[in-house]
Structure formats: C-alpha cells, structure tokens
Amino acid sequence: MTVARTWAVALTGADGALVEVEADQSSQLPGLHIIGLPDKALGEAEQRVRGAAANCALTLPRRRVTVNLSPASLPKQGAGFDVAIAVATLATDGSLDLASLARTVHIGELGLDGRLRPVAGVLPAVLAAARAGVTHAIVPHANQDEARLVSGVHVVGAVTLGDVALWHGADLEPSEVEPVPAVAPPPARASVGDLADVIGQREAVEALIAAAAGGHHMLMCGPPGAGKTMLASRLPGILPDLDDAAALEVTSMRSLSGDGVAALVREPPFESPHHSATVAALVGGGSRVVRPGAIARATNGVLFLDEAAEFAASALDALRQPLETGAITIHRSGVSAAFPARFQLVMATNPCPCGSYGVRGGACVCPPDQVRRYLGKLSGPLLDRVDIELGLRRVSVAQASEAGGHATLSTAEAKQRVLGARSRAAHRLRDTPWSVNARVSGQWLRQGPLALASEARRPLDAALHRGALTLRGYDRVLRVAWTLCDLEGRAAPSLHDVGRALFMKRGIVA
Numbered sequence: 001m002t003v004a005r006t007w008a009v010a011l012t013g014a015d016g017a018l019v020e021v022e023a024d025q026s027s028q029l030p031g032l033h034i035i036g037l038p039d040k041a042l043g044e045a046e047q048r049v050r051g052a053a054a055n056c057a058l059t060l061p062r063r064r065v066t067v068n069l070s071p072a073s074l075p076k077q078g079a080g081f082d083v084a085i086a087v088a089t090l091a092t093d094g095s096l097d098l099a100s101l102a103r104t105v106h107i108g109e110l111g112l113d114g115r116l117r118p119v120a121g122v123l124p125a126v127l128a129a130a131r132a133g134v135t136h137a138i139v140p141h142a143n144q145d146e147a148r149l150v151s152g153v154h155v156v157g158a159v160t161l162g163d164v165a166l167w168h169g170a171d172l173e174p175s176e177v178e179p180v181p182a183v184a185p186p187p188a189r190a191s192v193g194d195l196a197d198v199i200g201q202r203e204a205v206e207a208l209i210a211a212a213a214g215g216h217h218m219l220m221c222g223p224p225g226a227g228k229t230m231l232a233s234r235l236p237g238i239l240p241d242l243d244d245a246a247a248l249e250v251t252s253m254r255s256l257s258g259d260g261v262a263a264l265v266r267e268p269p270f271e272s273p274h275h276s277a278t279v280a281a282l283v284g285g286g287s288r289v290v291r292p293g294a295i296a297r298a299t300n301g302v303l304f305l306d307e308a309a310e311f312a313a314s315a316l317d318a319l320r321q322p323l324e325t326g327a328i329t330i331h332r333s334g335v336s337a338a339f340p341a342r343f344q345l346v347m348a349t350n351p352c353p354c355g356s357y358g359v360r361g362g363a364c365v366c367p368p369d370q371v372r373r374y375l376g377k378l379s380g381p382l383l384d385r386v387d388i389e390l391g392l393r394r395v396s397v398a399q400a401s402e403a404g405g406h407a408t409l410s411t412a413e414a415k416q417r418v419l420g421a422r423s424r425a426a427h428r429l430r431d432t433p434w435s436v437n438a439r440v441s442g443q444w445l446r447q448g449p450l451a452l453a454s455e456a457r458r459p460l461d462a463a464l465h466r467g468a469l470t471l472r473g474y475d476r477v478l479r480v481a482w483t484l485c486d487l488e489g490r491a492a493p494s495l496h497d498v499g500r501a502l503f504m505k506r507g508i509v510a
C-alpha cells in the first residue's frame with residue numbers, strides 16, 4: 001500500500017489551476033473520505049465512485065481511504081474530479097501504474113454505470129494543464145474533440161472507468177459500452193444578409209466600417225425603421241476572422257457556458273441579450289458555480305444592446321469597468337472568478353419611448369421629463385467610453401431611389417477595407433503592446449513618437465477647452481482619427497480626419 005497521486009483541474013472563471021489528487025489507506029473503518037475544500041457536488045463523489053467501480057468490475061480498497069485535494073485552500077467545485085478520485089483510490093493497493101497516474105490529468109464525471117459523462121469547461125481545463133507542463137489527459141469520450149484542440153497534450157477519450165484503469169495498466173477485461181453522447185454544438189448563427197442590403201445610409205455604413213477597422217464602441221440613435229439593428233447585425237461579417245489565440249479564448253467561453261464544442265470558433269461572436277437582462281446575465285455569476293455572462297461570451301466579438309435605453313441603468317453601468325480594463329472579475333463568498341471581456345460594444349436606441357421625438361412628420365407624445373429620463377439611462381460615464389455616436393434618420397424616397405441606381409458596398413468589399421486598415425495599424429503599432437487603434441493608450445497618442453502636430457489637434461483642443469470633451473473623450477477622438485487615416489491609406493491623420501472623428505463624437509464641431 002502506498003500513496004497514489006494524480007492530477008485534476010480546478011476552474012475559477014476562465015483560469016484553471018492544477019490540483020494534486022492524492023489517496024492513502026489507513027487502518028480505520030472502511031470508507032472514502034474527501035478533504036481539501038470540496039463543494040457539495042464534489043463531496044458526493046464517494047457514491048458515484050463506488051457505483052462506477054462496482055459496475056466496471058473494479059474493487060475498491062476495503063479500508064479507509066482519504067483523498068486529499070491539494071492545495072487545500074483552493075475551492076473545488078463540480079463533479080469533474082470524479083475520475084481523478086476514482087483512479088487515485090484504486091491505485092492505493094498497487095493495481096495501477098503509479099508513474100502513469102502521476103503524469104496524467106483526469107477530467108470527467110462518473111455515472112453509476114461506470115460511464116464517463118461530459119462536463120463543462122474541458123477546453124480551458126486542458127489548456128491550463130498544458131501550460132503547467134502536463135502532457136497526458138484523460139477526458140470523457142464526448143469531450144475528446146474539444147480537448148484535442150489544445151496542442152502538445154496527448155488526449156485519451158475514455159468511455160468507462162474500466163477504460164481508464166486499463167490505460168493505467170489494470171488487469172481487466174475490456175468491454176464494449178455505448179459512450180455517453182456529446183452535447184450538440186449550438187446552431188450556427190443564421191445568415192443576416194449582406195451589407196449591400198442597407199439602403200440610403202451611406203454615412204452610417206462608413207461609420208460602421210470605421211468601427212470595425214479600429215475596434216471602436218458605437219452608439220446608434222434613431223427612430224424605429226431607420227436600420228439600426230440591420231447595421232449592427234452585419235458588423236461581425238466585416239470583422240477579421242479570429243487568430244488562434246482569440247479563437248481559443250472564444251471557444252473556451254463556449255465550453256464554460258456548457259455548449260458543445262467540436263472545433264475552434266473562427267467567426268467573431270455576436271451576443272445580443274434582451275433588454276430585460278439582469279446585471280448577472282450581462283457580467284456573469286451564479287450561486288454555486290460562476291458562469292460567464294454575455295460580455296465574456298462576446299469577448300473578441302460584438303456585444304449588441306438593442307433598445308439600450310430599455311436596459312436597467314445598473315446593468316448598463318456594470319459595463320463601464322470592463323470597457324476600460326478588458327476583463328471582469330466576479331467576487332463571491334470565498335472565491336473570485338475572472339473572465340476576459342474585451343468586446344466591441346454596439347448600442348442602439350430610440351430617441352424617446354415612443355420613438356418619434358425629432359422625426360420629420362412624426363408626433364411625439366412623450367413629456368419632456370420622460371424623454372430626459374429615457375435617454376438618461378445612458379449615463380455620461382458610459383457615453384464617454386463610446387467612440388462613435390451616430391444619429392440615424394429614416395430613409396426617404398429620394399435616398400431609396402438614389403441607392404437603387406448605384407452599386408452599394410458589399411460585406412466582402414467592406415471586409416477587405418477593414419483588413420487593409422487593420423494591417424496598416426498593426427504595422428504602425430508593431431513595437432507596442434497594441435494591435436488595433438481602440439486599445440492604444442491615450443498618453444501614447446498625445447505624447448508618443450506619433451503624436452499629432454498642434455495644428456491637426458486644434459479642433460480637439462478647442463473642444464476640450466470649452467468642456468465639450470473630457471480627456472478620455474479627447475483620446476477616443478484621436479483613436480478614431482487614426483482609424484479614418486488607416487482606411488484612407490495615409491501616413492498620419494490630417495485636420496480633416498480629426499474633424500470627422502470629432503463630429504462622430506456627439507456631432508461636435510470646432
């Protein structure tokens with residue numbers, strides 16, 4: 001008899017930590033005792049392990065076995081530790097290869113019939129194990145495709161606990177068992193049409209391309225039928241495809257959310273929560289297990305808030321910190337979970353509750369104080385973090401006729417413009433920590449080696465002096481000016497670029 005050791009992974013948010021699972025027999029009353037800060041689901045592993053072992057013709061030790069999950073101070077949650085606990089317990093009598101156990105991480109929940117059931121978060125768990133130097137992983141058969149997305153790790157998809165024991169050298173007859181089926185991946189996002197479908201909103205299309213090229217946050221305000229949702233839904237189509245690192249991050253968020261994963265997600269995600277969404281639905285949370293919210297699922301993609309003024313003010317204000325830091329940390333009793341939150345925010349709102357305020361030919365029936373309260377939910381600090389504020393009007397007959405006689409920009413053409421602008425920005429920023437204009441430090445823009453001449457900044461300085469802009473807004477206008485410059489292929493923003501960018505920020509003129 002000896003102490004048997006193997007590995008599991010404890011997930012806290014998007015981060016995973018290796019947990020050493022060690023089991024030891026002692027001369028006390030028979031039983032399986034788990035220590036190391038397990039939660040309720042993990043504390044019930046004893047019954048699942050006993051049932052699974054019995055139905056796989058495996059014999060557990062007839063003595064007291066203590067299973068320690070180390071580090072003991074780290075909270076452990078869920079049933080994903082079942083397989084590691086089972087093999088460590090079985091190995092205490094010397095029936096399994098201890099060296100094989102010691103170099104392998106085990107992830108999976110056990111059913112009473114001995115089959116391994118899929119669990120959420122396998123991709124980030126295997127990714128954390130790989131970063132810690134682990135080279136072998138055993139996961140449920142249903143999660144094997146997901147786990148194999150991580151390079152440098154030999155992944156084994158096991159159907160039953162007996163398969164795991166055989167892989168570690170147990171003297172056992174193999175059996176043919178139907179594996180637990182995998183969770184089906186979510187359906188692909190339905191086609192939303194082409195950018196060429198947008199009629200009579202040339203300025204809005206150009207603003208959308210600028211937002212995509214620089215990764216800028218955007219607000220669209222206009223009456224119903226002006227095309228706000230149509231424009232926002234076409235934004236992911238003109239964004240560049242995700243690189244390997246971004247794709248792993250996005251796919252990990254889907255895995256943590258419990259969605260089936262079979263391949264890396266290359267298309268930027270598009271999250272559009274309903275306006276009744278709570279703060280927890282947006283930022284994430286949960287009473288026992290912290291799950292990612294809409295902003296984490298939208299990381300490296302677009303978070304679209306339609307009817308933004310209908311959202312609770314507290315939910316909108318919860319976006320302010322993630323917009324600045326690109327991350328969200330959720331604090332619960334005894335645990336803090338961090339998720340990535342580097343998303344592109346797009347908001348759309350009506351000018352008033354009835355939608356007719358300021359509309360030509362419309363009759364607004366909203367009292368003035370109601371209009372102020374409605375738009376007041378979009379607080380000043382939140383709007384200060386938005387780069388482009390666009391006012392839309394309904395398309396007139398003349399605009400529709402004019403658009404019908406001219407070729408409009410397609411999604412493919414717009415995407416090529418965006419790719420060209422991002423390539424120029426990445427080349428210019430190659431010696432910095434940034435790759436897109438929206439993330440560049442304001443201080444670097446104002447005082448760095450590429451700071452604009454005072455003549456080009458004159459309209460900005462005047463707006464800042466009048467109090468029409470905060471310093472944060474000043475920096476955001478500079479970022480948009482650089483994006484407009486990249487779209488035109490120029491070396492540096494001109495006075496015209498700065499003026500256009502300033503107008504995109506609440507229609508301010510010098």
